[in-house]
Amino acid sequence: AQKVTQAQTEISVVEKEDVTLDCVYETRDTTYYLFWYKQPPSGELVFLIRRNSFDEQNEISGRYSWNFQKSTSSFNFTITASQVVDSAVYFCALSGPNTGNQFYFGTGTSLTVIP
Amino acid sequence: GAGVSQSPSNKVTEKGKDVELRCDPISGHTALYWYRQSLGQGLEFLIYFQGNSAPDKSGLPSDRFSAERTGGSVSTLTIQRTQQEDSAVYLCASSQGGGTGNTIYFGEGSWLTVV
Numbered sequence: 001a002q003k004v005t006q007a008q009t010e011i012s013v014v015e016k017e018d019v020t021l022d023c024v025y026e027t028r029d030t031t032y033y034l035f036w037y038k039q040p041p042s043g044e045l046v047f048l049i050r051r052n053s054f055d056e057q058n059e060i061s062g063r064y065s066w067n068f069q070k071s072t073s074s075f076n077f078t079i080t081a082s083q084v085v086d087s088a089v090y091f092c093a094l095s096g097p098n099t100g101n102q103f104y105f106g107t108g109t110s111l112t113v114i115p
Numbered sequence: 116g117a118g119v120s121q122s123p124s125n126k127v128t129e130k131g132k133d134v135e136l137r138c139d140p141i142s143g144h145t146a147l148y149w150y151r152q153s154l155g156q157g158l159e160f161l162i163y164f165q166g167n168s169a170p171d172k173s174g175l176p177s178d179r180f181s182a183e184r185t186g187g188s189v190s191t192l193t194i195q196r197t198q199q200e201d202s203a204v205y206l207c208a209s210s211q212g213g214g215t216g217n218t219i220y221f222g223e224g225s226w227l228t229v230v
Contacts, residue, residue: 033216043204045221052216091158095215101171102148102160103219 002027002099004092006106013082014114021077021109023092029053032096034068034075035103040088051075082113117141119222121207127228128197136192136225140209147190148208148219149182158206164190165213197229 003026013019025034036048049059051068059066063080079086092106120139128134140147149161160174164184175181179197184190194201204224210217 031215035218042223043226044223045206047218047220050218097215099215100173101163101165101213102174105158107157
């Protein structure tokens with residue numbers, strides 16, 4: 001089965017707090033790709049990161065960091081020192097040979113950063 | 116263009132009418148996707164085009180939905196005899212190539228309201 005689970009439906013944090021968004025996936029592929037997208041209130045999904053299954057190095061980009069752990073099938077996303085502009089819905093997605101031509105998206109986590 | 120362009124941005128239509136939604140992908144991108152996002156829901160795959168290959172229509176919810184892609188570029192999603200449950204944001208995305216691992220980039224979506 002191909003599946004992405006984002007168990008956190010909504011999260012609220014106070015500005016400057018750190019927050020981690022969880023993503024757990026299921027796949028029978030040995031090679032696959034994981035993605036994170038941000039959907040601000042304006043509606044457009046913005047690509048944040050792509051990670052292939054052979055690269056387990058954590059990645060940091062400014063205040064954003066991603067922790068990929070194949071052993072637990074997780075690809076978690078941490079925002080450090082959150083800002084109001086980080087308020088959005090965040091989607092995790094999976095693509096692989098057995099996902100056909102589509103990306104499998106989680107149901108999203110709505111993050112609200114309170115000033 | 117610089118990004119995926121969709122039109123109209125917003126459409127209100129009466130139940131039973133037909134609607135057409137247009138997508139202009141990023142220049143040079145051969146793969147094009149349509150997704151649907153209902154209020155507060157995740158992303159539902161509708162259809163995929165790649166080059167001159169036959170489209171993957173496996174996600175279309177009923178025969179009232181159809182899509183075409185002319186000249187390998189612009190795509191039109193048509194919904195016939197619209198129903199209230201068709202109200203959603205219709206998102207178009209494109210990628211540089213088809214297949215696993217290519218990042219897909221989304222447009223701002225077409226918000227459809229059926230009254």
